[in-house]
Amino acid sequence: MERTHIDIPGKTLPPGMARWPFSDAVRAGDTLYLSGRLGLDPVTRRPPADVSDEARTLMDDVRRVLTAAEMTTDDLVMVTIFAPDVANFAAFNAVYLEYFSGPLPARAFIGSGPLLFGARFELTAIAIAR
Secondary structure (H helix, E strand, O other): OOEEEEOOOOOOOOOOOOOOOOOOEEEEOOEEEEEEEEOOOOOOOOOOOOHHHHHHHHHHHHHHHHHHOOOOHHHEEEEEEEEOOHHHHHHHHHHHHHHOOOOOOEEEEEEOOOOHHHOOOEEEEEEEOO
16 A cells, blocks of 8 residues: 655754654555654644644644645544543633534544643644545
């Protein structure tokens, strides 16, 4: 099966790193596997102060990866969100729902330990081309 690795240009690297140790997504046939995404400010590499702004930054980043693969959020079939504080569930959902126009993908919202860079959410997903 043919594989295509998708890497979004212009990603900011932490000091001392020559490159990230993963692709943003890998397409195998009609299936796209998205690497974990964080909603970090591209300049500060920190999460926005407001939880809704972080969720929006995260979902915009997911959409950017999907667009690079010629897909949309409506192609997502499974989404997993990790969150150190599950009290942010409602705030995340309010933003998340803005990104879909049709039926929603299957999903898990999982309480986790701390995330990199102090993020409140990390999202990984699978999409299938229609």
